[in-house]
Amino acid sequence: MQSWFGSSxxxxxxxxxxxxxxxxxxKSGDEIRLEKKxxxxxxEYLGAxxxxxxxxxxxxxxxxxxxxxxxxxxxxxxxxxxxSSGYNRSNSLF
Numbered sequence: 001m002q003s004w005f006g007s008s009x010x011x012x013x014x015x016x017x018x019x020x021x022x023x024x025x026x027k028s029g030d031e032i033r034l035e036k037k038x039x040x041x042x043x044e045y046l047g048a049x050x051x052x053x054x055x056x057x058x059x060x061x062x063x064x065x066x067x068x069x070x071x072x073x074x075x076x077x078x079x080x081x082x083x084s085s086g087y088n089r090s091n092s093l094f
Contacts, residue, residue, distance in 0.1 A: 021078055033069045054085070
């Protein structure tokens, strides 16, 4: 299903995860912003069983400035969150 994951290296997997989130986010100036609906769509694409829950959870833990969306350095934290939650090449989701 996720043919875009070609290599099993963690840095490559994290890069691919970031690309997915950037694709689902909205451009705001020079940065990407992801609202809850964008996160839900991205997690759905990644195969989450409950993408709405994953999106809400990501906002709760990663949106440190409580702006209602993920942007800037929070995007890197989102990638780490997704990777550590099992969205990587080494598990059966991909």
